[in-house]
Amino acid sequence: xxxxxxxxxxxxxxxxxxxxxxxxxxxxxxxxxxxxxxxxxxxxxxxxxxxxxxxxxxxxxxxxxxxxxxxxxxxxxxxxxxxxxxxxxxxxxxxxxxxxxxxxxxxxxxxxxxxxxxxxxxxxxxxxxxxxxxxxxxxxxxxxxxxxxxxxxxxxxxxxxxxxxxxxxxxxxxxxxxxxxxxxxxxxxxxxxxxxxxxxxxxxxxxxxxxxxxxxxxxxxxxxxxxxxxxxxxxxxxxxxxxxxxxxxxxxxxxxxxxxxxxxxxxxxxxxxxxxxxxxxxxxxxxxxxxxxxxxxxxxxxxxxxxxxxxxxxxxxxxxxxxxxxxxxxxxxxxxxxxxxxxxxxxxxxxxxxxxxxxxxxxxxxxxxxxxxxxxxxxxxxxxxxxxxxxxxxxxxxxxxxxxxxxxxxxxxxxxxxxxxxxx
Amino acid sequence: xxxxxxxxxxxxxxxxxxxxxxxxxxxxxxxxxxxxxxxxxxxxxxxxxxxxxxxxxxxxxxxxxxxxxxxxxxxxxxxxxxxxxxxxxxxxxxxxxxxxxxxxxxxxxxxxxxxxxxxxxxxxxxxxxxxxxxxxxxxxxxxxxxxxxxxxxxxxxxxxxxxxxxxxxxxxxxxxxxxxxxxxxxxxxxxxxxxxxxxxxxxxxxxxxxxxxxxxxxxxxxxxxxxxxxxxxxxxxxxxxxxxxxxxxxxxxxxxxxxxxxxxxxxxxxxxxxxxxxxxxxxxxxxxxxxxxxxxxxxxxxxxxxxxxxxxxxxx
Numbered sequence: 039x040x041x042x043x044x045x046x047x048x049x050x051x052x053x054x055x056x057x058x059x060x061x062x063x064x065x066x067x068x069x070x071x072x073x074x075x076x077x078x079x080x081x082x083x084x085x086x087x088x089x090x091x092x093x094x095x096x097x098x099x100x101x102x103x104x105x106x107x108x109x110x111x112x113x114x115x116x117x118x119x120x121x122x123x124x125x126x127x128x129x130x131x132x133x134x135x136x137x138x139x140x141x142x143x144x145x146x147x148x149x150x151x152x153x154x155x156x157x158x159x160x161x162x163x164x165x166x167x168x169x170x171x172x173x174x175x176x177x178x179x180x181x182x183x184x185x186x187x188x189x190x191x192x193x194x195x196x197x198x199x200x201x202x203x204x205x206x207x208x209x210x211x212x213x214x215x216x217x218x219x220x221x222x223x224x225x226x227x228x229x230x231x232x233x234x235x236x237x238x239x240x241x242x243x244x245x246x247x248x249x250x251x252x253x254x255x256x257x258x259x260x261x262x263x264x265x266x267x268x269x270x271x272x273x274x275x276x277x278x279x280x281x282x283x284x285x286x287x288x289x290x291x292x293x294x295x296x297x298x299x300x301x302x303x304x305x306x307x308x309x310x311x312x313x314x315x316x317x318x319x320x321x322x323x324x325x326x327x328x329x330x331x332x333x334x335x336x337x338x339x340x341x342x343x344x345x346x347x348x349x350x351x352x353x354x355x356x357x358x359x360x361x362x363x364x365x366x367x368x369x370x371x372x373x374x375x376x377x378x379x380x381x382x383x384x385x386x387x388x389x390x391x392x393x394x395x396x397x398x399x400x401x402x403x404x405x406x407x408x409x410x411x412x413x414x415x416x417x418x419x420x421x422x423x424x425x426x427x428x429x430x431x432x433x434x435x436x437x438x439x440x441x442x443x444x445x446x447x448x449x450x451x452x453x454x455x456x457x458x459x460x461x462x
Numbered sequence: 463x464x465x466x467x468x469x470x471x472x473x474x475x476x477x478x479x480x481x482x483x484x485x486x487x488x489x490x491x492x493x494x495x496x497x498x499x500x501x502x503x504x505x506x507x508x509x510x511x512x513x514x515x516x517x518x519x520x521x522x523x524x525x526x527x528x529x530x531x532x533x534x535x536x537x538x539x540x541x542x543x544x545x546x547x548x549x550x551x552x553x554x555x556x557x558x559x560x561x562x563x564x565x566x567x568x569x570x571x572x573x574x575x576x577x578x579x580x581x582x583x584x585x586x587x588x589x590x591x592x593x594x595x596x597x598x599x600x601x602x603x604x605x606x607x608x609x610x611x612x613x614x615x616x617x618x619x620x621x622x623x624x625x626x627x628x629x630x631x632x633x634x635x636x637x638x639x640x641x642x643x644x645x646x647x648x649x650x651x652x653x654x655x656x657x658x659x660x661x662x663x664x665x666x667x668x669x670x671x672x673x674x675x676x677x678x679x680x681x682x683x684x685x686x687x688x689x690x691x692x693x694x695x696x697x698x699x700x701x702x703x704x705x706x707x708x709x710x711x712x713x714x715x716x717x718x719x720x721x722x723x724x725x726x727x728x729x730x731x732x733x734x735x736x737x738x739x740x741x742x743x744x745x746x747x748x749x750x751x752x753x754x755x756x757x758x759x760x761x762x763x764x765x766x767x768x769x770x771x772x773x774x775x776x777x778x
């Protein structure tokens with residue numbers, strides 16, 4: 039079966055394409071991208087006035103299954119992903135059981151085969167039980183197809199353990215992803231330390247809890263010359279450290295979330311738990327530094343850190359509520375509304391941050407529209423405004439910080455392996 | 463002016479005019495407590511629930527007396543004796559109380575933001591009687607009422623707040639209120655008990671108690687809680703008294719007519735000496751008396767505002 043997407047404004051930074059093109063899909067793969075394709079097709083879609091880009095690669099997603107199917111399932115999470123334009127995602131290992139052994143990965147792969155509606159890549163745990171004590175069998179995990187390891191939610195406190203993990207991961211060509219937080223410095227905190235924590239009467243989380251751990255892990259990455267990816271960076275000090283390390287040639291990459299790039303600590307003043315996440319929303323200066331870092335390539339990736347929680351865990355006292363917010367369905371629109379529309383980032387850069395860079399960092403064959411590659415792509419109406427509403431969300435959870443916000447840019451079609459997997 | 467909010471959650475969100483309006487309303491209620499028959503029918507037929515998740519005697523009794531002097535019916539719920547212990551959520555508890563056709567819920571809670579959350583979910587009025595480290599608005603209002611009564615004004619006064627600022631809702635509410643009303647506020651505590659960036663709330667900061675007392679028109683002394691485990695606890699009670707305790711010697715160096723306040727209960731020999739607590743400068747018991755008038759004003763104003771809101775809804 040052949041599908042022809044006509045007259046779309048195609049943005050494919052991997053191939054330097056940014057202009058009106060036709061795309062011919064043959065079966066599962068992209069057959070041709072050029073002007074005025076005249077081949078016959080079974081289906082023709084007129085994409086005039088629309089943006090066509092590679093499907094998003096979201097490298098930070100909590101799908102919760104197995105173990106917490108009340109929050110999210112593989113099915114609901116990947117459905118939400120498709121609606122948001124995400125065709126590939128990296129599933130975090132803090133499930134129950136955690137993804138710390140080949141046996142558990144096999145269990146997960148069984149569910150994925152049955153239920154996944156998008157491409158799911160697996161991130162396993164750095165340490166057994168995510169306890170930070172004993173490094174997982176990284177080579178065994180790699181043989182099961184794991185592409186990255188992370189103890190996301192916690193940092194590996196023990197430097198020796200982290201060093202060993204980096205060595206093993208390096209040997210096995212598995213990416214190490216760090217949740218940078220020294221809990222000795224942030225413990226008990228729930229909003230950014232400073233005037234906001236003081237006004238709210240809540241324990242604060244110091245930014246140094248993040249950047250000191252970033253500094254430690256960057257040093258380790260340098261020492262063992264192993265690639266390292268820093269998850270959900272939130273503070274300007276971290277950006278400085280990453281910038282300096284990159285200049286010295288250390289092989290590190292970094293991501294920021296849509297919420298840390300667009301919301302500051304003041305959002306939390308009403309005790310709305312949909313703004314409670316870890317790391318916390320930081321100061322205006324931090325947000326500016328993050329955006330600048332994104333523009334300058336110090337931050338390589340925008341990732342959602344989609345973290346679903348039930349209403350029972352969120353609609354309670356702020357101090358008792360879980361950390362984390364959902365983001366799969368809003369990641370693209372927030373990027374357009376907050377970064378592209380104000381002229382901060384151009385379209386090709388946005389596509390790099392959302393699709394090409396994460397694919398390259400993970401070493402997966404995604405994020406481009408090159409002929410021969412899987413036809414994972416999205417067609418977007420960039421002018422379309424929509425209201426983020428609880429009822430409209432596909433995720434099982436509702437803990438979205440953009441509820442009630444009007445966002446610009448809506449996914450009209452998501453193609454997965456040449457098929458229409460989502461249509462607005 | 464007209465008071466328009468169904469709730470009183472804190473002083474941070476209030477204007478100077480609103481705060482002064484509450485204090486003025488309190489002035490007119492104060493006289494009721496000195497009558498032979500200490501009762502007015504202002505809230506007759508209304509029901510007030512004191513929902514207390516933390517042990518408290520003085521604040522709860524003060525609210526109870528205030529409500530009764532306004533002729534309201536009062537029910538007290540303490541967390542030990544309620545379904546709270548059975549794991550019911552705060553919002554569910556609030557909705558159940560509301561379903562009993564209660565008009566005002568006075569809430570004391572150990573979590574910051576609890577009163578705000580309850581108010582967001584209920585149509586009943588919510589009055590914050592202290593939430594975590596966040597705010598304790600009626601305490602600050604009665605402190606300001608006492609200051610105004612004693613010194614005739616708040617504008618231009620120098621007020622020092624001494625003690626565990628970091629964990630104090632009394633300190634936060636006082637700072638918001640006093641700064642809005644034009645006082646010059648200094649907080650004084652050991653460094654570990656000063657919260658981050660507090661000066662951005664418009665106050666001066668010092669660790670020197672003599673400096674804090676020097677030139678001050680009033681000093682508000684907070685209760686030290688040594689029972690707080692581990693974090694930020696001041697190591698030794700005696701050290702605290704010798705470094706920060708209010709004594710006659712220290713007061714000799716201060717303004718002659720300085721006023722000493724304390725929200726109670728006092729730890730004699732820790733925050734201040736007995737001589738000071740019982741001395742000429744102390745207005746501590748007057749604060750307690752004024753607490754009734756202030757809480758009467760608050761209960762009256764939120765009930766009236768909520769009646770107006772409900773009438774408007776009916777009219778539409």
